[in-house]
Amino acid sequence: QKEVEQNSGPLSVPEGAIASLNCTYSDRGSQSFFWYRQYSGKSPELIMSIYSNGDKEDGRFTAQLNKASQYVSLLIRDSQPSDSATYLCAPRGLNEKLTFGTGTRLTIIP
Amino acid sequence: DVKVTQSSRYLVKRTGEKVFLECVQDMDHENMFWYRQDPGLGLRLIYFSYDVKMKEKGDIPEGYSVSREKKERFSLILESASTNQTSMYLCASSTIRGQLSNQPQHFGDGTRLSIL
Numbered sequence: 001q002k003e004v005e006q007n008s009g010p011l012s013v014p015e016g017a018i019a020s021l022n023c024t025y026s027d028r029g030s031q032s033f034f035w036y037r038q039y040s041g042k043s044p045e046l047i048m049s050i051y052s053n054g055d056k057e058d059g060r061f062t063a064q065l066n067k068a069s070q071y072v073s074l075l076i077r078d079s080q081p082s083d084s085a086t087y088l089c090a091p092r093g094l095n096e097k098l099t100f101g102t103g104t105r106l107t108i109i110p
Numbered sequence: 111d112v113k114v115t116q117s118s119r120y121l122v123k124r125t126g127e128k129v130f131l132e133c134v135q136d137m138d139h140e141n142m143f144w145y146r147q148d149p150g151l152g153l154r155l156i157y158f159s160y161d162v163k164m165k166e167k168g169d170i171p172e173g174y175s176v177s178r179e180k181k182e183r184f185s186l187i188l189e190s191a192s193t194n195q196t197s198m199y200l201c202a203s204s205t206i207r208g209q210l211s212n213q214p215q216h217f218g219d220g221t222r223l224s225i226l
Contacts, residue, residue, distance in 0.1 A: 034214050043200055043217040044153075088153070090215075096141050096160065096204065097168075098215055102152035 003027060004101035006089055012107045019076040021104050023089030026070065030091035033065060033072045034098065038086045048074060079108045112137045114218035116201050122224045129188040131221050133201030141204045142184035143215060144168075144176065146197040153200065159184055191225045198222050 005024045013019040021035075032051045036044035050056045050063040050072065062075040072091070076083055086103040093099070117132035135142065143158040145168075155168030157176040165176050173195060177185045184203075188195055199222075202215040 032213070043220045046214045046216070049214055092213075096206065097143075097155065097158065100153040102150065 003099050004089055004091060006087075006101035006104045008102060009105040010107050011104055012109055013079050015079060015081060015108050015110050017079055019079045019083065019106055019108070021074040021076075021087050021089075021106065023072045023074075023101055024070055025072070025089075025091045025099070027091060027093050027099065028067075028070065029093050030067075031094065032092050033063070034090045034092070035061075035063060035072075035074045036088040036090060036100075037083075038088060038103065040086075044088055076106075081108045081110055084108045112139075112203070112216040114201055114203055114216050116199075116218040116221050118221050119219060120222050120224075122226060123188075123191050124226055125191060125193060127188075127191045129191050129223070129225075131186040131188075131199055131201075131223070133184045133186070133203075133218055134182050135184075135203040135216070136182065137203065137205070137216075138181065139203035139205045139216075140181075141206065141215075142178065143202040143204075144174075144184065144186045145200045145202065146170070146195075147200060147220075148197050156186065193225050196223060196225045 035048040038044045048063040050065045056063045060077045064073045088103045089101040090098040113136045144156045145153045159178045175187045201218040204215045
């Protein structure tokens with residue numbers, strides 16, 4: 001079993017719709033969780049972080065965390081073509097290290 | 111904003127050469143990391159460092175070494191480059207200060223290394 005599992009996609013979503021990205025993790029000691037966006041050929045850039053169970057909203061992005069289920073998700077509302085990228089889920093354990101999933105490739109269809 | 115600078119965007123070296131990849135951050139971060147990223151394998155941690163002179167092996171340290179003589183600089187060394195080390199190399203840094211949710215890793219632009 002992988003430490004961090006994400007659906008590799010591609011996930012295709014019409015422009016203006018909600019994109020839902022999911023991630024499960026195996027390390028119950030994970031303290032905080034990060035979502036990174038990576039455009040092709042570029043480095044990952046942080047878009048959301050979440051620490052407590054529940055929802056955290058930032059603009060069009062909402063991160064959801066359920067530690068009991070070891071599940072974290074990212075919702076993107078009003079999807080735009082510029083949201084087309086690979087999204088990486090990264091839980092952090094007690095030792096400052098992040099464990100990255102292989103990412104979900106998202107395509108927004110105009 | 112945090113700035114993590116990697117010395118080269120593209121690098122071509124020959125098999126057997128000793129290769130140095132340099133990374134500098136300007137935010138006085140304690141932690142620094144080196145990853146490689148390959149299609150279908152995601153980001154894999156090579157080495158990391160919590161402080162000057164300190165280093166810890168990541169998941170795939172074989173064939174690599176690191177140096178951290180100053181807090182802002184973390185170097186990755188390929189002792190004798192091989193073709194299977196052709197990859198995208200990413201440096202990142204993070205701090206231990208503040209709240210946990212505000213301590214992400216910040217990445218440099220990456221170095222695409224080709225070993226011929």
